[in-house]
Amino acid sequence: MSADSEASKRGARLAAASLRRDVEAAVRRRIRGDEAEDVVQATLIDVLLATEVPDDPEEFRRFVFGVARNKVFDHFRRRAERPLFGEREVSEERASDPSA
DSSP: OOOOHHHHHHHHHHOOOOOOOHHHHHHTOOOHHHHHHHHHHHHHHHHOOOOOOOOHHHHHHHHHHHHHHHHHHHHHHHHHHSSTHHHHHHHHHHHHHHOO
């Protein structure tokens, strides 16, 4: 099977409304707002671009949810690495203030 037909087949599997709805619901249980949609989109893109995915429908579904779970973890990991609003400015001010 050619790479184009494989990508087309995978895209059709990802386009299933029930799969998309279930992935979105799972992500929204953990992430609120627009960021949830970003995580869902990143999940679908990663699955679409994966070099190998399971052929079995149930295994494929588990694979997609595994990717979604990892994307949720990545989201919170990145969030934890970002300084809180104003935190960076305060630490920079302390570093430049010799009396601190």
